[in-house]
Amino acid sequence: MRIKELSERADVSPRLLRYYEEQGLLTPGREENGYRAYDESLVVRVGQIRSLLSAGLTTEIIRDVLPCLAEAASSQYPAPDFVNRVRQERDRMAERLDSLTRNLQAIDAYLDAVTR
Amino acid sequence: MRIKELSERADVSPRLLRYYEEQGLLTPGREENGYRAYDESLVVRVGQIRSLLSAGLTTEIIRDVLPCLAEAASSQYPAPDFVNRVRQERDRMAERLDSLTRNLQAIDAYLDAVTR
DNA sequence: GTTTGCCCTCACATAGATGTGAAGGTTAGA
DNA sequence: TCTAACCTTCACATCTATGTGAGGGCAAAC
Numbered sequence: 163m164r165i166k167e168l169s170e171r172a173d174v175s176p177r178l179l180r181y182y183e184e185q186g187l188l189t190p191g192r193e194e195n196g197y198r199a200y201d202e203s204l205v206v207r208v209g210q211i212r213s214l215l216s217a218g219l220t221t222e223i224i225r226d227v228l229p230c231l232a233e234a235a236s237s238q239y240p241a242p243d244f245v246n247r248v249r250q251e252r253d254r255m256a257e258r259l260d261s262l263t264r265n266l267q268a269i270d271a272y273l274d275a276v277t278r
Numbered sequence: 279m280r281i282k283e284l285s286e287r288a289d290v291s292p293r294l295l296r297y298y299e300e301q302g303l304l305t306p307g308r309e310e311n312g313y314r315a316y317d318e319s320l321v322v323r324v325g326q327i328r329s330l331l332s333a334g335l336t337t338e339i340i341r342d343v344l345p346c347l348a349e350a351a352s353s354q355y356p357a358p359d360f361v362n363r364v365r366q367e368r369d370r371m372a373e374r375l376d377s378l379t380r381n382l383q384a385i386d387a388y389l390d391a392v393t394r
Numbered sequence: 395g396t397t398t399g400c401c402c403t404c405a406c407a408t409a410g411a412t413g414t415g416a417a418g419g420t421t422a423g424a
Numbered sequence: 425t426c427t428a429a430c431c432t433t434c435a436c437a438t439c440t441a442t443g444t445g446a447g448g449g450c451a452a453a454c
Contacts, residue, residue, distance in 0.1 A: 166400065176401090177443065185441095195450060197401055213377040218334030220440070230388035231381065240392055252385050255378060261329040262375045265347065269368045272346035276356055282430065292431090293413065301411095311420060313431055336410070395454100402449070413438075420431070 164193075168200045172208035179208070185221040187211055187228060207232070218258060223251055280309075284316045288324035295324070301337040303327055303344060323348075334374060339367055 169176045182188045183198075188207070190198040210231055214224045226247055285292045298304045299314075304323070306314040326347055330340045342363055 164401075175443080178441085180403095181441075193401095195401080197450090210381070214381055215441080216334065217374050217378045217381065218332065222440095227381070227385060231384045245389070245392055248385065249389060252382065252389065255382050255385070258333050259375065259378045259382060262333045262371055262378065265326070265330055265333065265343070266368065266371050266375060268347045269343060269364065269371070273361070273365060273368065276361055280431075291413080294411080296433095297412075309431095311431080313420085331411080338410095397454080398452085400449105400451085402447100404446085406445085407443075409442090410440090411438100413436105415436085416434085418432080421429085422427100423429105424425100424427085 163200050163202070165198050165200070168204060168208070171205045172212075174208060174212065182208070182211060182221070186225050187221060217255075219251075219255070227251055279316050279318070281314050281316070284320060284324070287321045288328075290324060290328065298324070298327060298337070302341050303337060333371075335367075335371070343367055 163171075165176045165179055169179055172179075179188065179198075179200075183190065188200075188204065188211075190200045190204070193199050207228075210228070211224060214227065215221070219227070226244070230248060279287075281292045281295055285295055288295075295304065295314075295316075299306065304316075304320065304327075306316045306320070309315050323344075326344070327340060330343065331337070335343070342360070346364060
């Protein structure tokens with residue numbers, strides 16, 4: 163499919179799709195006329211990208227992490243450096259998650275208190 | 279305490295403390311000479327701010343949410359609009375949290391698979 | 395064959411979090 | 425009293441994720 167269709171199905175602007183490509187998160191093929199050609203599976207992938215971005219990760223981090231989300235372990239033996247980088251990122255995500263959880267609980271407690 | 283001390287104890291730059299103040303997240307008093315005067319409790323508060331920022335919230339949102347984190351329900355009856363705003367923010371946080379959780383699990387699965 | 399709508403690239407604009415430096419006041423110690 | 429270390433404000437710089445518009449091809453429909 164072309165950029166417009168993907169942009170509608172994934173609900174992001176064409177501009178962003180080009181940006182994600184520039185950042186190495188997406189690598190669509192090209193039609194003969196130079197138009198980008200996206201395949202079906204990218205609708206989901208764009209969703210993952212958005213969700214990671216909204217969780218506070220940067221495109222740079224997502225670039226590292228995305229392969230792990232794509233169909234369990236694409237290549238057999240990823241470089242150990244890569245695995246370490248991912249592990250590190252994983253730990254940071256876990257921290258964010260903790261922090262979010264704690265703050266969410268605090269806010270819930272507040273809402274509880276105030277709503278009565 | 280003055281800005282330098284807080285900046286060291288909370289491990290953020292003085293610049294950021296001034297920025298948080300500008301954003302309404304911190305309201306230190308002033309000494310007679312115009313120097314900012316922070317009190318003890320702000321070490322923790324700055325930590326909360328950092329943690330919320332790193333979880334992807336903006337200063338604008340944090341401004342709303344911080345009062346809820348400070349000593350259970352400061353004022354008795356907050357305006358309903360305010361409560362709604364907070365509730366809305368709470369829901370967004372819950373979404374982020376879900377997304378983070380899912381992605382974290384996926385990455386863990388990947389690391390598991392690869393580490394064997 | 396011209397209009398319409400989509401595509402391309404390039405490039406400048408903006409908002410938010412943060413860094414950095416200038417210009418100058420205050421304070422404490424040698 | 426001079427210096428070093430701190431403080432102030434102001435303002436410009438930087439990075440990331442985005443928007444927006446210009447200038448120009450391609451394709452389908454009228």
